[in-house]
Amino acid sequence: MWLGGLGLLSGCDPEFAEGEEDDLRTLSAVWTSGSDGRSEISFDVEGESSFLVTLRPEAGYSAFVETLTDPDGNQVLVGSDFTSGSYEFTNAVYADAVSSLGWPITDGELSEGTWTLGVGVVDEQLYFANGVDFEVEAQLKEDTTFSEGELAVDVVYAGSAVGDGEVIAAVEEAVAYWEDIYADIGITLDVRYWDIESDDPLNAPGVGSGDTYESIAETTRFRAINVVIVDSLTDTGLFGMAGGIPGPLFATGQSAVVVSASMHSGDDLAFSNGEIAILGETMAHEAGHFLGLFHPVESTYDLWDVLDDTPECSSADECQAVLENNLMFPYPVCDSNSCVPQNELSDGQAAVGNRYVAVR
Amino acid sequence: MWLLAIGLSWAADSNPVQDQIWRKLASRDAFEGCQALSALGTPEQVRDALLVLSAAEAPAWVPMRAASCVVPLAAQDPLALAAVRGWMTDPAVPGLALVVVNELDQLPEPLAKELAVSAVDRMKVDARFARRAPAALESSVHASVRELSAGAK
Numbered sequence A: 001m002w003l004g005g006l007g008l009l010s011g012c013d014p015e016f017a018e019g020e021e022d023d024l025r026t027l028s029a030v031w032t033s034g035s036d037g038r039s040e041i042s043f044d045v046e047g048e049s050s051f052l053v054t055l056r057p058e059a060g061y062s063a064f065v066e067t068l069t070d071p072d073g074n075q076v077l078v079g080s081d082f083t084s085g086s087y088e089f090t091n092a093v094y095a096d097a098v099s100s101l102g103w104p105i106t107d108g109e110l111s112e113g114t115w116t117l118g119v120g121v122v123d124e125q126l127y128f129a130n131g132v133d134f135e136v137e138a139q140l141k142e143d144t145t146f147s148e149g150e151l152a153v154d155v156v157y158a159g160s161a162v163g164d165g166e167v168i169a170a171v172e173e174a175v176a177y178w179e180d181i182y183a184d185i186g187i188t189l190d191v192r193y194w195d196i197e198s199d200d201p202l203n204a205p206g207v208g209s210g211d212t213y214e215s216i217a218e219t220t221r222f223r224a225i226n227v228v229i230v231d232s233l234t235d236t237g238l239f240g241m242a243g244g245i246p247g248p249l250f251a252t253g254q255s256a257v258v259v260s261a262s263m264h265s266g267d268d269l270a271f272s273n274g275e276i277a278i279l280g281e282t283m284a285h286e287a288g289h290f291l292g293l294f295h296p297v298e299s300t301y302d303l304w305d306v307l308d309d310t311p312e313c314s315s316a317d318e319c320q321a322v323l324e325n326n327l328m329f330p331y332p333v334c335d336s337n338s339c340v341p342q343n344e345l346s347d348g349q350a351a352v353g354n355r356y357v358a359v360r
Numbered sequence B: 001m002w003l004l005a006i007g008l009s010w011a012a013d014s015n016p017v018q019d020q021i022w023r024k025l026a027s028r029d030a031f032e033g034c035q036a037l038s039a040l041g042t043p044e045q046v047r048d049a050l051l052v053l054s055a056a057e058a059p060a061w062v063p064m065r066a067a068s069c070v071v072p073l074a075a076q077d078p079l080a081l082a083a084v085r086g087w088m089t090d091p092a093v094p095g096l097a098l099v100v101v102n103e104l105d106q107l108p109e110p111l112a113k114e115l116a117v118s119a120v121d122r123m124k125v126d127a128r129f130a131r132r133a134p135a136a137l138e139s140s141v142h143a144s145v146r147e148l149s150a151g152a153k
């Protein structure tokens, strides 16, 4: 009801098409960036507990979230606090071809009423761009608790991983370990397996192969995280990567996590038990990014997540001493032939993961 | 024997340049790329560390990424070239041979072709390698590499 009124007031804001999918309320519209390259996007929260908004401008442009304002008029997120600071909160504040913001991220409730996103659209030189169309897709969930839930995971074998018995056996065992890791934060996984014909090798989501990832996301379940298993190497640097922090649920070229099986099997291309465990940790780690988790500290040791219960440390030795077992630590801590388990998440990290809209 | 020797030296003689490079290579997410390693030591120190780390055991992707940074050096550096040629024929390291195949575009065509010949030979006797190598050979920028790949089918 309010949308029509707002449309009349501004004279040009589009109306959201409202729907429901997998017990999520969905909102879809195509916006056009204003004369200064910025837009204000308002939508109502009607008793839901968290939302995810994804922005996708037309090709050649990027979008980001500058501000989020709650129904009382308080700016609860100011992007510049993070783009120039020492803490990571959401990648929505950085311009990207697909940009997603989940809210709330840490604590706080989602109060009923009209929330407003301040959005910027920029061109490839990062100049603000007016008159650019961009899709706005929002999903809102009702969740009675942020301490437990179920997460659908669609494991997708792509390219030469399809039908590779060794890879399939390793992935299934690794998923069992991932299930144990997430059980500790109250999240039960509902896993399904898919085979998808695709170009081989694939690029990482957000780097390339966008049509393939979008097609995968259109094929698999809507309210699920896609974990794409590739086997050949496009780029040896490609090993594990999430399509966003948080990642988008609606189908885009970034609606997936990709994991390279070959890179996990090492120089002999055969999985040892230790390598299978690390594969499970990587799947859980990349899915953690997709749910909105950052590394507790980046390996430059001058950039931290915002969570109070992940220690703030400032050197490799210091950080390894306090965070070596944390799932989201940026690298496994190993001696010459084995690595310590990285399977722990703090209460604060658990709370972030449980707020993501795919967790029901 | 040479690989065994450097494998032992990884365990025994860790050094600051090697440790820093290890941390870069060990990143669970995408790694910044070989260029980012050049600031961590002299070219010789970085090369030596990469050669040692190409025989590291854990995590599994460290030797793979180390090898990917050794391959581009092979056109100019005899030690790197010897390592790359060794990986193509060493039955114990199909993963490193796969990395070489994946990085052939970074080498001059004559050397890329020489290594592709080794790859095609390896495909006949190494099933794990044979399952994964064709995708890289078929998409090579070097025509002679693509032709070898087509001829191997």
Ligand SMILES: [Zn+2]
Pocket: A285, A289, A295, A328, A330, B028, B029
């Ligand atoms: Zn990560």
